Amino acid sequence: MTWLVPLPVILPLFGAGLALALYGRPKLQKTVSVTVLALVLAVSVALLVLARSGPLVVDVGDWAAPVGIVLVVDRLSALMLTVSSAVTLCVLLYSQAQGDDQEHAPVSIYHPTYLILTAGVADAFISGDLFNIYVGFEILLAASYVLLTLGGTAERIRAGSVYVVVAITSSLLFLIGIAVTYAATGTLNLAQLSTRLAEIDPGVRLVIAMLLMLAFGIKAAVFPLSFWLPDSYPTAPAPVTAVFAGLLTKVGVYAMIRTRTLLFPQGELDTVLLVVAFATMLVGILGAVAQDDIKRLLSFTLVSHIGFMVLGIGLGTQLGWAAAIYYVVHHITVQTALFLVAGLIERYGGTTSLTRLGGLARTAPLLAIAFFLPAMNLAGIPPLSGFLGKLGLLEASVQVGSPLAYTLVAGSVLTSLLTLYALVKAWNKAFWQPAPAPLPARRVPVGMALPAVALIVVSLGLTVAAGPLYRYTEQAAADLSERTPYISSVLPDGHRGRGQSAWAEGHG
Amino acid sequence: MTDTAPNLTLVVVIAVLVAAGVYLLLERSLSRIVLGIVLLGNAVNLLLLVAGGAAGSAPIVGTSDQPMSDPLAQAMVLTAIVITLGLTAFVLALSYRSWQLHRHDEVQDDVEDRRIARLAARDAPSVAGSDVDSDDGVDLDDEARETHDETDEGRPAPVHGEGPR
Incomplete structure (x- = not known):
């Protein structure tokens, strides 16, 4: 069944070409993109089931592993693929119902670019090669540049130029990291790197780890590298912001988990990660408290909650990784749902500014419920999935038991409380207080509301299905800390993959 | 080796x-x-x-004794x-x-930067912290847009909305 592995990349790329060719036929374009993303979701679910019996490996073009590019789907990749394709499908359906006139955006470009973005995300998730991860990043980033500056309004150009320059800088840092890795080890295959990096000079290994963490840290928006995010995300169209917030930073987090577990099991940078996690949580949430616009507020909570995932990675234990993976899944769905609801509020009230909104609980009670549930979930009110994820992280920190870990326990509890405060403040201003001026109260299309509701239901489902899901993430974390399942399925004999190579033919 | x-x-x-x-x-x-x-x-x-x-020597194509x-x-x-x-x-x-x-291609100020600069100027806590609640009535977004310091030296800053759209 390994032929399924490349499909999450190939299908969207093919669909993007088709959608671009059909640029004059918006109806057909929509059909193409929805069909493609639905297929990707089906494939991802199949991979999720298949990956339970060990990682699935494809040597691309039948070139043997360390020379050719490998695609690997293990439990972690399969889980990320499934969540990301479910989210991208929901956001696509949401954006289709939005109508074309509101955003002044050339929709003919929107569909192909969106599909390319999903292809890039999938490529980053399933790649078993450091350079191919870079290529995946570039695919998704290039698509994100276009989506962020869609329409080319003054506001989007302003936000877009900062975003683009920061993202390019992080890509160049990543590329420098790749060059240094290649110079030190002579390979970029993750499985081979995991054995070779253990043999090189610890100082050089530290440099490589720093460079990679720096590059991924910018993409994941970790504290000192996070200031680009709250300024650039809110200016994009609502569905674009939602998918960026849900997925793009998580690709960075995924890359951090993968490199920390597979390439640097010694955990040289764990202390740095924990300190940075602490700062990310608190600085992010303090920024959110000061905001008066729902979209900007949500962008700051996004930064803040990246800190929780970095905490899980930095603990360096199996329990911590399991909790971090669960938290990533929870956060992708909840954060995307919140941004979609913010889009609904904007549609209904004509603004997302908390000073102008008001009284929505009375005039639009369903909207109020749709905001309240994911907001409470994000703040971590029991028994919702946010609470379970945070509980797992706290348990893992207490198990580590160092003074720094206890500081982080205090920090994450404080962050949760401040998240609750920020969101309740937003709730009071937008939903309970009377509006300063009457709102336009435009009708919200059912087609926009349904995908948002679907995502909220999924995030509530994560609570109901927390048992099996948590077991899955625990097994994923066990595979990650053991490392051998990944390495031995890519390189069965420890040197070569299953594909062909001149060396294998000549010598064996 | x-x-x-x-x-x-x-x-x-x-x-x-x-x-x-x-x-x-x-x-x-x-x-x-x-x-x-x-x-x-x-x-x-x-x-x-x-x-x-x-x-x-050239890789892949043919074989050679040289590395x-x-x-x-x-x-x-x-x-x-x-x-x-x-x-x-x-x-x-x-x-x-x-x-x-x-009419210039400078990277513009972050709105948050302007907000902090404005708060520091007033040396007062944020009352509502709103985009439009400032004393002079200038929108933060507009202020950020019009602040630039490198190009157009010596010339007055263009009025917002003056350039061709």
């Missing part, structure tokens, strides 16, 4: 390119940033080439060149669009 010392000329060239690239990247106008990205991108390409080891060049590094450089080309074109378009809108 083999001699792994890198070529000194290449190392010096990389260092100069990176230094100039970082300097340009820290500038405020997008056209200079583009040049910085180009220089940095080429520096990284050379770095990849150095990482591939000493030059040798071959590393084809993988060249393949990676090729990919990186294509990506940098695409991104350079995009940033150039962005810079042109910015010039169309504002």
